[in-house]
Amino acid sequence: MPETFFPTRPLAALLFDMDGTIISSIASAERIWSRWAEAHGLDVAAFLPTIHGVRSVETIRRLNLPGVDPEAEAAAITEAEMEDVGDIIAIPGARSFLEALPRERWAIVTSAPRRLAERRLAAAGMPVPDLLVAAEDVAQGKPAPDCFLLGAERLGAAASECLVFEDALAGIRAAEAAGAGIVVVTATHHEPVTTGHPAIADYTRLRVAADRSGIRVTRAG
Incomplete structure (x- = not known):
């Protein structure tokens, strides 16, 4: 997979779904x-x-x-x-990838209620971001784009300047409607899903670099 798999232009922010994307619940x-x-x-x-x-x-x-x-x-x-959080785990490589990001440049955008999201993140040993957009923060959930638009806005970015990491079709459609770039995480998929977007199994080979111009994501090897 070449580095051009990811946008070559600097990204303003990264937005992550939670369940199936950075943790497996x-x-x-x-x-x-x-x-x-x-x-x-x-x-x-x-x-x-x-x-x-x-x-x-x-x-x-x-x-x-x-x-x-x-x-x-x-x-x-x-x-x-x-x-019921005893067997919730992080997607491989997700924690170190998130911890490498500037805290003000990424958010979790989940369909879970906030209390449940925080509980599951803690169970998986994952960092809680400064910004977490949860179920109760929007009037319309995924596949409506509201949650990703709100996440981008609160990070001071346009959705079109963001890269969304998603696993579910509803979330992918929401990110498409928001105009964001999309990477599909397939770690928990039981069957192949064709979306037309690039896909990764996990985060173990991803690398991130951030400076004043923005964030660049590449794949090692």
Whole structure:
């Protein structure tokens, strides 16, 4: 993979999704959601692929289940996920890559509620950035671009000057709609996903250089 895999122009900032992108919490999420789906008579195998990358309340709301309060159900799921963090781990190389970035030049942009995001980051031994855009910070979650636009704005950058690291289709669509550059992280993908964007398995061979002109990301070797 040549260095031109990444933008050659300096980047103003980097924006990272969390689950599946810098940490792996899929096992935890799928345990909780599987129990919830079974309790509501859903086809678990068909349902689970729909939960990734979007806010819990929107996952539940689009099912339109009779007698189900999406806000209450999403809150209960969050509490269950808060207790199930024993096997959450960092994506290889993610921690050292993030720690090499200027703190004012990167953010996490996640569909998880803030409390859950901070809990999962701590469980994986990952740094909490100065800026974390969480589920409750936007009116519309991914695939709407609001979260990435907000993250870029709060870092003092245009989204078009940012590079987004994502793993889920909803997040990729959100970054596309925001006009950002995109790198797809495939570490937790069960099957190949064709997006038209460059992809990396993990961060172990990535290198970063930052100066007054911006951030440059390259791949070693």
